[in-house]
Amino acid sequence: NAGVTQTPKFRVLKTGQSMTLLCAQDMNHEYMYWYRQDPGMGLRLIHYSVGEGTTAKGEVPDGYNVSRLKKQNFLLGLESAAPSQTSVYFCASSYLYGEETQYFGPGTRLLVL
Amino acid sequence: GDSVTQMEGPVTLSEEAFLTINCTYTATGYPSLFWYVQYPGEGLQLLLKATKADDKGSNKGFEATYRKETTSFHLEKGSVQVSDSAVYFCAYSGGYQKVTFGIGTKLQVIP
Numbered sequence: 001n002a003g004v005t006q007t008p009k010f011r012v013l014k015t016g017q018s019m020t021l022l023c024a025q026d027m028n029h030e031y032m033y034w035y036r037q038d039p040g041m042g043l044r045l046i047h048y049s050v051g052e053g054t055t056a057k058g059e060v061p062d063g064y065n066v067s068r069l070k071k072q073n074f075l076l077g078l079e080s081a082a083p084s085q086t087s088v089y090f091c092a093s094s095y096l097y098g099e100e101t102q103y104f105g106p107g108t109r110l111l112v113l
Numbered sequence: 114g115d116s117v118t119q120m121e122g123p124v125t126l127s128e129e130a131f132l133t134i135n136c137t138y139t140a141t142g143y144p145s146l147f148w149y150v151q152y153p154g155e156g157l158q159l160l161l162k163a164t165k166a167d168d169k170g171s172n173k174g175f176e177a178t179y180r181k182e183t184t185s186f187h188l189e190k191g192s193v194q195v196s197d198s199a200v201y202f203c204a205y206s207g208g209y210q211k212v213t214f215g216i217g218t219k220l221q222v223i224p
């Protein structure tokens with residue numbers, strides 16, 4: 001089992017460009033999450049999904065969109081990147097929302113110039 | 114609102130020293146509590162957890178006890194190794210709510 005994988009590992013964007021981060025899990029988990037990690041702020045939830053075809057906003061959703069067309073995939077989109085979106089992005093998945101262990105991907109480091 | 118408080122660090126210890134990383138939380142109800150660890154260049158992984166008051170979670174020599182009376186879940190290890198150098202995150206889950214993470218405490222263990 002690969003667990004949770006993320007693509008790409010690193011990306012540099014110019015302000016205004018768009019991109020999509022891909023997260024895939026092979027554990028048949030219902031729940032998936034996107035977080036961003038910034039120095040001094042820990043992990044903040046961007047969006048999450050409680051199942052295929054569903055998405056919901058987290059703590060910091062502005063400037064991001066997500067889609068969960070297949071159970072194993074959760075995509076995070078930036079339509080018009082801003083320097084404030086420079087961060088490390090982590091995807092996670094879990095069997096149950098909140099109670100159970102979350103399994104994290106290795107992260108995507110994004111730099112917006 | 115609900116929150117988790119832990120020191121950011123870095124905490125620098127010599128090998129074989131005793132480790133304590135404090136974690137306190139503010140939450141309603143009866144949350145589950147977690148410690149996650151992030152090694153350099155990797156994602157977070159669960160280190161230990163406790164789901165009810167007075168439970169003790171343990172793994173790889175680390176321990177933490179769920180103290181409801183003090184709303185705390187302090188992480189301890191009797192003898193740290195260089196390989197324990199990482200960032201440690203305290204977190205809680207209040208049931209059908211999102212998991213709230215602390216800011217993370219960076220631990221550096223020197224030989």
